[in-house]
Amino acid sequence: MIKGINLKDLDPGKFVEEQVESIKSAVGDGIAINALSGGGDSSVVTMLGHRALGKRLRTVIVENGLLREGEAEWVSSVFHELGVDVQIADARTEFLDSLKGLTDPEEKREAVTNTFYKKVFGRLVRESGARFLLQGTILTDVDETVAGIKRQHNVFAQLGIDPRETLGYHIIEPLVQLRKDGVRLAGRELGLPEEMLERIPFPGPGLAARIIGEVTAERLDTVRKATVIVEKALADSGAFQYMAILHSDRVTGVREGRRDFGQQIEVRCWDSTDSRTATPSRLSYEILEKLAADITSEVPGVVSVTYSMTAKPPSTIEAI
């Protein structure tokens, strides 16, 4: 069992120092690699690894095709400013191919996990000569996976999987005792810019976690466009997380006086502190109406927008 660190007991300076030391001693004079998604967790891990290993840390953004609009380029430019070199690895085709034909949520998650860790990372690790992967698993990921709620993409040891045997490299998880709130404090300590730390959480399986049914290039495009609108409209809402979800069922709509059997987007906006429980934000009707109008006019094929009113539990934050 992992012993979590409560926020009130967290000394960010000491935490950073300890983790840097422990990365140094684990990796020795070897090379480590880490996948940066630009979310809080992987950004903090990147800075910890950079501090511990400098150039011996290879930081890669895996462009899996499931990221948000312009995300890989934006994240890489922020880290460039911080003095960290980031490589973007284009793996869009591999991920799309692995998701082809899948509709079951766990199968989709598994496809993303396998493509990431076995195929893409396996290759990157071989190419770089790294024997260690640093990753930003946090305590909530472990809890929910162990409880059988949802298989988070980045949990192995707690499921009895030995990464060294199955993947051929060690996994180091410096944040595994923290939750989101603790990760933010550590990030501030490491000098990460607020715009990075204040970003809303984004899941490892990316937009695939927000598509009900099959993930295709076209459907990704739809949910990506809706995501831009939702994120812009709710940026100042103070909510914990907000997103657009693409449904698989179609509904009848009307456009230019004609029947249009179109797609549905569900908007979710959550109030939460640590993502274990969450409630829908009480957004104003003005905001909701504008979201509906903007999404139906700007995202091709969408004729209906709904707002989720269900708390977690029984909902979860993401859709799959």
Ligand code: XMP
């Ligand atoms: P759920 O949907 O499980 O989400 O209520 C809880 C929080 O975790 C994020 N999330 C993930 N993060 N890998 C991650 O790194 C995942 O597979 C994953 N699934 C969900 C989600 O966005 C929310 O903040």
